Amino acid sequence: MMSEQEALKGSSARNRGGVQRVEGKLRASVERGDYYEAHQMYRTLFFRYMSQSKHAEARELMYNGALLFFSHNQQNSAADLSMLVLESLEKAEAEVEDDTLEHLVKLFSLMDPKSPERVAFVSRALKWSTGGPGKLGNPKLHQLLALTLWKEQNYSESRYHFLHSSDGEGCALMLVEYSASQGYRSEVDMFVAQAVLQFLCLKNKSSASVVFSTYTQKHPSIESGPPFVQPLLNFLWFLLLAVDGGKLTVFTVLCEQYQPSLKRDPMYNEYLDRIGQLFFGVLPSLSHLSPLISHLSSPSLSHLSLSLPPSLLSHPSLPHLSSSLLSSTSTWTE
Template sequence: CTLKLHLNFGKLNRTAVKPYRTIQFACSAPLNPLLPLGAIIRAGRQALEDQIKSMSRERTRRELPPVQEHIDKLKKVVEEGNYYGALQMFKSISARYVTAQRFSEALDILFSGSCLELEHGLVNCGADLALLFVDTLVKSKSPCNDETLDRIRCMFKLFPRVPVPPHLVDVSDDEDVHNLQESLGDARSRVENLTSFLRAAIKWSAEFGGPSTGYPELHAMLADYLYTECPELDMVRISRHFVRAEDPEKFASTLINFMGRCYPGEDDLAIARAVLMYLSMGNMKDANLIMDEIKKQAEAKHPEFSESDLIQFTSYILETLQRDALPLFNMLRVRYKSCIDREPLLNELLDEIAQRFYGVQRKNPMEGMFGDIFKV
């Protein structure tokens, strides 16, 4: 329907309409003539507001210059050393393109900005823009494809890799202690920034065309960076990503490396955890592959490896799951309870394995510790 109203719309948008004038506009749906006047007025105001917003977006869309002009100008700002100023300009300019729903150009700006900042060593600024890049992918509902993944790879490769300094320093030397604390703080900051970026990218890929657990290569990137760059190794967190990375050979070599640098008693725990994580996902193939690969590489350097009760238990579980043998599965859990209880996560994983392979219902399915990859 078409309405003519003589109303004071001036407060709605002083630049768009004059106060106290007759406005004619079309409503999006027919109006019941029996409606109260107040309802008709509210519908009219809403229709006018929508019309003004639409006109504003169209005007913005027309007025925005070619994106390369902005990129070239901001590149000069970065090269002049005004990194923080450039960051704010990258954000504000890209936001205008997003408002105009010119998402492709907004992504161009954010990608260029992130790369420029990272190339100049500004990890916080570069990571901030990288995260905004992923946020814009979500807003625009961009599909997970090779072109976008290439951009994510490019930004990932620009995150610096700095050897983590040894924790053993002369505590009597204040300068050494200060330098160590500063280096460790920088390393933690880099890891946190990279983790926020890739976690967001993993979630985006899962929602827009990738596997339900996220694109495997993104998991591999994050797992590798966490292992090589994090001052405090969290092998549970690292393993969660590796088992979704579809690269068991890389995971096996990482575990072999870990065996040479971990504390006594951590090596067999890390290996058993990795195998059980694969099994909890129903991935027998990679569980066996990683166990075979580690045995092949480790037994020569670490003869005590095969003597571990936990490794023996893990080998028996792999054999048991190849046939319908729930009683044997339960018997093994009882017999090796003392070594399984070294880490609560192992029992949690075994419960998930029993449910997946033998249909055993968990006592409380909400207690899963391995479920939501986007929280790790």
């Protein structure tokens, strides 16, 4: 007598065989150029499978159908079936798995970059990947999207998705290419500054450190450091060390001493307001940087412990640090 497990396997095999036969007919229809007819048949089968709770079969059929339409440059039909792939994931409450994410990004990569359907698709995919509204999306999905957009040389959107991933190294390498291909030599420090500050605003200290170290090591226009020729890079280096220490007075003095560099982009001080709240205990009501500096910089700086390696305290490329700050006790290791 056939066991229940054997019966289930047999049923699954029959279902798979049925899907393959249907796919064969649909493929033939597309190959003949009967795109509208094939599209409508895909939709009919999707809702039939979904009504029978055959979510996996529906998803596989729509995924393969979308790829088929993309291969025939039928963008609208392909995008529609791609959205049905997402609908099957949503209604099945499917778990987020790497294979699924890779399939979604494959569909994304084939969509017309300028189409509104692509924007709707990625927004819905990110929402599904976190289980609802109000969240930023699965980090792995963000990473895959960032890599895809990087290949398209869509650097600004790639950077956004890298920021919400955990791939600081990938982000840095993309920024090196972005800076080298589209930036001015005088702005090499600004490309990484925005990324470091934004990673910190997202409380991702690890990726902030990785993107800084990788970028400064790999960029052909940056001499090895620290210390660096560019004051802004020195500020970022000090800031990452200060974040580890969590000393508010050190943070305040750094922001004060490096104001000439920080004024290069009006967003820097806004990012630093937020970083002050997250890592240094600054109250939101005191988070405006200029008042904060005037409020906290009155005590003698000789009491600070910036904790710098002794060999760097008198380096000529660190002109923005006051002598009293540089004479503080050093506890960081070489």
